Amino acid sequence: MATAQETKMEQMAMKRDHYSMIINGERVDSTSGETFTTYNPATGEPLATVAKATTEDAERAVEAARNAFDYGKWKKFPVGKRSRTLNKIAGIMRSRFNELVELEVLNSGKTIAAAQGQVMQAIEDFEFYAGAIVGHKGEVNPVPGQFHNYTEKEPVGVCAQIIPWNYPMMMAAWKIAPAIAAGCSVIVKPASLTPLTALVMAEICTEAGVPEGVVNVLPGSGSEIGNFLVEHKGIDKVAFTGSTPIGKDIMGKASQTLKRVTLELGGKSPNIVFNDADLDAAVDGSLFGIFYNTGQSCEARSRMYIHEDIYDEFMEKFVAKTKRLALGNPMDKGTHIGSIISRDQVESIDGYVQSAKEDGATILAGGQEAKVEGFENGHWYEPTVIADVTHDMKAVKEEIFGPVVVAMKFSDEKEVLKLANDSEYGLGSAIWTKDHGKATRVANGIKAGIVMVNCPFSAFPGTPFGGYKQSGFGRELSTETLDLYTETKSILSYYGNRPLNPLGVE
Incomplete structure (x- = not known):
């Protein structure tokens, strides 16, 4: 016999034309x-x-x-x-x-x-x-x-x-x-x-x-x-x-x-790639770090700092793979990049990209609203890579919340730690290096609640998730x-x- 509670909330199909509040x-x-x-x-x-x-x-x-x-x-x-x-x-x-x-x-x-x-x-x-x-x-x-x-x-x-x-x-x-x-x-x-x-x-x-x-x-x-x-x-x-x-x-x-x-x-998380990193792993992990969930993540690693010794090689591989990311039917398992949540968000993302161009940055991939066959009335933006940026640019300082990443060179550990911490946010961060000591030093020095070392994943049940500074508390x-x-x-x-x-x- 059904209980009163079960009678109140009989199971309905999840997909329906109308949803009531609870x-x-x-x-x-x-x-x-x-x-x-x-x-x-x-x-x-x-x-x-x-x-x-x-x-x-x-x-x-x-x-x-x-x-x-x-x-x-x-x-x-x-x-x-x-x-x-x-x-x-x-x-x-x-x-x-x-x-x-x-x-x-x-x-x-x-x-x-x-x-x-x-x-x-x-x-x-x-x-x-x-x-x-x-x-x-x-x-x-x-x-x-x-x-x-x-x-x-x-x-x-x-x-x-x-x-x-x-x-x-x-x-x-x-x-x-x-x-x-x-x-x-x-x-x-x-x-x-x-x-x-x-x-x-x-x-x-x-x-x-x-x-x-x-x-x-x-x-x-x-x-x-x-x-x-x-x-x-x-x-x-x-x-x-x-x-x-x-x-x-x-x-x-x-x-x-x-x-x-x-x-x-919010967040504006740094992604640091040292010259001793496993380059292919760093490229693939960095790709996930920014483009997962179409970049609409608070801990998206949207600031890439690449050591000057490997910058050209890293960027060549990263940009090539960015251009191979598939946009399309979200129900297709071969799709890498889903849609943007709304028209307003598309326009917000594009505003940041255009401001970077006006400030003298270079667009290496993407940089505009995407047109997807069969989904012409949806909201889409191309996976975008921006280089030749400086730390005072709006696209570098503010959270974009979309599939957009900025890339910069660095020369040594001290410099990149200073750059990584030069943000009002402190949610996520990523480090790519084979040197355990270096990874530990930089992890200890980053002012962020989450540090990912040679790993693109930020959260599993049981791992604390939260930030420093204006990324919140708790x-x-x-x-x-x-x-x-x-x-x-x-x-x-x-x-x-x-x-x-x-x-x-x-």
């Missing part, structure tokens, strides 16, 4: 009746209508999440039961893997290869936190005298989680999995351009047995709904992934109610993320036989 374990439409249309960026065609949340809807979601946390049973579940539920979420996602991948490709325009890797990591995130939460507990601390001190980890409360459009499902998992593992309730605000897989993930959470009100999803305006949640007194924590300017605004607004804040913001994807969703309570007790009279009053 509040208190139910699919509900906007109180205003408003919807917005989400598009397939590869074709420019409408994909589905989505319920557009109002502040009244957001208030309902806060009330549902608040009630679920304050009076519900989720945070009181034995940790083993929460763990099993997270594993069940992962199991349902595995069973519907191909559907999730297809929906992610359609809504984001990314290649199927990229979507497969990201959906798989989303699944593994739930599995990781299912295990990590079991070992996340307090400790006993030595105290002088006849005192006993121990600590407990308690969930922080109701969390607003604002996720970006570039990794819709993976970022939703990065936020939801550790929060609910810790016993929190969440309200997810997905990007309006890519809300579909976050909505489906919430449905899967309910299907797996997460109680009503624990996972809520509000698609809608970031400036309206996002700000409403950030300023709401019923929200205890805000986790945001997105641009640095918006992150600063969120931090300021959250400070008015002293909310806990985690910010994963770490996701690791066991320490659980600390961001919990409070530590210290309990001190006296076990002596003689009553305490510290003031000595008789």
Whole structure:
């Protein structure tokens, strides 16, 4: 016999013409009746209508999440039961893997290869936190005298989680999995351009047995709904992934109610290739570092520093391979470069490229909007390599968020470390060298939260992800993320036989 919860959230096809928001374990439409249309960026065609949340809807979601946390049973579940539920979420996602991948490709325009890797990591995130939460507990601390001190980890409360459009499902998992593992309730605000897989993930959470009100999803305006949640007194924590300017605004607004804040913001990550590197490996890894996910990654290694001794040979190989990257149908496994998320983003990317040309830089590959046969109404940009740049150029200093890389020469370790750190950002970085000592010195000297040595990959479940400087603070994807969703309570007790009279009053 079906439970009431299963009746509320019967499984529906992932691909459908309309998506409702998720509040208190139910699919509900906007109180205003408003919807917005989400598009397939590869074709420019409408994909589905989505319920557009109002502040009244957001208030309902806060009330549902608040009630679920304050009076519900989720945070009181034995940790083993929460763990099993997270594993069940992962199991349902595995069973519907191909559907999730297809929906992610359609809504984001990314290649199927990229979507497969990201959906798989989303699944593994739930599995990781299912295990990590079991070992996340307090400790006993030595105290002088006849005192006993121990600590407990308690969930922080109701969390607003604002996720970006570039990794819709993976970022939703990065936020939801550790929060609910810790016993929190969440309200997810997905990007309006890519809300579909976050909505489906919430449905899967309910299907797996997460109680009503624990996972809520509000698609809608970031400036309206996002700000409403950030300023709401019923929200205890805000986790945001997105641009640095918006992150600063969120931090300021959250400070008015002293909310806990985690910010994963912009980047302009350096990619350093020394003259003793395995050249072919460095070329291939650097290619992935910038062009994976069509360059729409916060940790994209968009500044290449190549040792002067190998610069010409490296660039010849790198540019040749860049020109062989295939743009086309994102569902084709042979496609390397997917579409750009929107027309506005295409124009933003091109603005940076044109500014570099005006500043005297040389375009070695790409440099313009791409036309893809069969996808003429989609949003595309050619993989672009820019040389002859200086550090004061806009294209070198600012985050482009597209398939564009700038390349510069360097002569020694000290010089390149200074150049690498000459940025307001400090998210990712990569080093290519066969010299272990050099790799260690440079890794220690780079002011960035992530350092990749002879490796193009930046994140796996269990590895901390986050930045220095204006790339934000807090770490996701690791066991320490659980600390961001919990409070530590210290309990001190006296076990002596003689009553305490510290003031000595008789």
